[in-house]
Amino acid sequence: MSATAQQFLRTAAAKSADLRHRAVIQTNMASYNVAVTRGKARFADWQNARRRAAQIKWETINHLDRYLEQFERNVIANGGRVHWAETSAEARNYILSLAHRHGVRKVVKSKSMTTEEIHLNDALEAAGIHAVETDLGEFICQLRHEPPYHIVTPVMHLTKADIARDFHEKLGAPLTDNAEELTRIARQKLRQEFLSADMGITGANFAVAETGMIAITENEGNARLTFSLPPIHVAIVGIEKLIPRVADLALLWPLLSTSGTGQPITAYSSLIGGPRRDNEPDGPAEFHVILLDNGRTRLLADAEQRDALHCIRCGACLNACPVYQNIGGHTYATTYPGPIGAVITPHLRNAAEWSHLPYASSLCGACTDVCPVRIDIHHHLLHNRRNAVQKRLDHPLQRLIFRSWLWAMQSPVRYRLAGKLGALACRLGVKPPRAFPAPANQSFKDWWKNNEPGT
Amino acid sequence: MRVGLFIPCFIDQLYPRVGIAMVTVLRRLNVAVEYPAAQTCCGQPAFNTGYWDEARTLAKRYAEIFAGYDAVVSPSGSCTAMVRNFYPELGVTPPPTFEFSEFLVRQLGVTDVGARFPAKVTYHDSCHTLRELRLKDEPRQLLRHVKGLELLEMDKAETCCGFGGTFSVKFPMISYAMDEVKCQSIAGTGAAYVVSADSSCLMQINGYLQKQKLPVKIISLAEVLAST
């Protein structure tokens, strides 16, 4: 077992027994479920909308080379620049050299899981550049030196009191139990950062090939300030974020917000296609898009699980997952936690180190049912388990057990004998594992022999 | 119609009464059933753990044993899902296999089996029955026709109990937490029994109920339907 897997087991055990954590998450999920039920009711046909969304993403992902080239052409035509990055390091280095060239001292960031994935903040800080997270949840995470707990709701695990304590200790704010007051404190602090930043960094929820624009979904307005005020805007975009047309957003925007928070559409749904144009009064002088691979083409090469690249990072599968609800987002120790994370992480990173994640699921399928782009999530967990066994990442003892088990199951005589041995062991005082009861005195097979029709 | 019984290995060994109850109901409805004695396991434990070659061997075995039957009926949504939904992934064509409530309601068109069970019960949707076989209403229709039975819905009827086969062995602490959440929802209904179409879930649920000495008993759907 990898050290990562051992750490996972320890953290999962502790969190599963943490009743305070469970209560906080269940309260959050209860509000989420109410909002999402209401949100889905605004669709005429939610299932059909999912099918259309899956079709749009399938079309893009299965012709990705074409859409990437079209997107690139259009960004350049709009006056933007495109940089392709094969790895996290390439993406980070591009940003660092850009920042260096322009003498950047301060960066404001809007929420982006892709920047988490490439560990951008650490790299910026190491280069002496102050990076400021401006999404309220991410701002709190940064204060706590903690990764986001959830890809949509970064501080789902915290209460008002927890956050008030952080603001008090780290910002010198007076203690308060008022969410509005806490928000006001962050707004005031961050407003100064927006006005003095030299660079704004965002992710993208979608990248529209036909117009060369990126789409950003948010509620706070921090992303709009991030791409409006600083003189340089850099967007880090995973290559799977492409969609063909602007018109597709008429479905994908509501689908994302409904699954993410239950909102019909978020407060701000923006499209950015380049730096300030000549006839525009403001906006950045430079617009850079980084197209990031970082393992995505490995997942693309697996035709069976290619639909995992449909993911629009709405977080619905995390919310629906009973495992996630009990062990929490941090336990996974991945950028993308929960069911979708357990599917993609062994591909994006390293199967040997992360093969425990696909096993950490009861395969209940709640994730697949809620996925707005119909990714076959829980079946891909099965595929990853099969892949792990094929790569011989399984424990030799487990392999031996299943070989012996197969030998017993191939013959009714051996099967019966195994059953009798089990029953005997129990009578001799061997405790069956977990909740298993001792074998019955008479198996069904034995009963049938005496109760066959005609006997 | 030639109907075969598939009695999954853990029901055969641990809960034979569930299989017996199913036979009792089917005989009451004058359905003649056969039990091919060579049957053992559908292969699901191996399949779910990633041992697809081993699972395929048992899938082929199952397909041979039940070749020639018009229908195979099983008192387990989970094993039925393995046969119907996952054998094709292994390249094996499954014989027509039905979960018990599905067989009664959809194949035989029966919703009242003449049972009587005067008690408050709550129904646990097992994940495979609900999300692989899409059977939500069928078991409830049958329960609603049982005389004296009062069906109380729990708030987390569709939430996994945390069993998940080898999952519960590999991650016992997560499995236990899920069981706890499930059982609190069950106990919240005030029902005397929790009913399910999967005895593996009931076994998991019973683990917590007994440990915490909660006043709820487990019973399979087949046993409720066999009661008179």
Add this chain to the structure above:
Amino acid sequence: MNPAREQILARVRAALRVAGAAPAAPSAALFFPPVTNLEQRFREEFTALRGEIVTDLPAFLKEFPRIASDLPAVVPGNAGVHECDLGVTGCDCLIAQTGSIAVSTRSAGGRALSVLPPVHLVIARREQIVPDLTGAMDWLRRRYDQHWPSSLSLITGPSRTADIEKILVMGAHGPKRLAVYFV
């Protein structure tokens, strides 16, 4: 152009040599119920989001000593975008389905004016209301075709957050109040 470009595109093309199974196709059924009575629907959605519909413009403007305006003919401005109490802009179109307002660098005086001020007032005409998001995306596409503004946003209610215990708080970073006045 950097060498990674060719590497990534080559890997993408190699990966796609194995075809993926196509998903179930959608039916012709609508995704959203059709929107009728545009103005009423817009008002309902917009006010439910805590948007304000201004009827008495002079009275509304009295609240704000410093105004930055992109529409001086309707509302004269006397301040810059960084120090104003109210930002006044036009818009591209309004969306009845969601109570949203589409603004762009072209229709709303650049990027900052509709997001930086604490209050945002949109001056609109009733004829600018389109039924739904599909209609809005169509409208924008027809309007801008090959000459898109560098940035546009659908604004749906005032800035908000629910990051803390899912409690709704208005005015996270953008305007705390959003108002529309129909001329």
